[in-house]
Amino acid sequence: MNDELRRLYEREFLPVNRRFKEMITAWQLQGSDPERFEDLMPVIRDVLRRCAAEHMELASYPDRFEKAAMKVTAGEYRWLSGVFVDSCHTVWFELHARLMRLLGISRGQEETDGTVP
Secondary structure, eight states, rough: OHHHHEEEEEEEEHHHHHHHHHHHHHHHHHEEEEEHHHHHHHHHHHHHHHHHOOGGGTTTHHHHHHHHHHHTTOOOOOOHHOOTTTTTTHHHHHHHHHHHHHTTTHHHHHHHSOOOO
């Protein structure tokens, strides 16, 4: 198991994940907020880049996310959380699932106490 990947997941991915989910929820309930999206992008890009550097199975996520993010920035807001496109949310969700698989974490463990075994 990759100790650095686990540390990255616990200390950096999970806090950004909470912020990303809050932003998506607010966007869906209150309407688009491109400024909030742009404010979060540097942190997301950093986490994506660092995850990709830690494990080759994660290498495609930064580019996939960036392609969707560019469309959101251009005003094509379905690319934030649309379900029939490779949206920012889809890419982030898949990254989260892949990280959990690589680290041997079940969704139930993470949701129960917010810690990683």
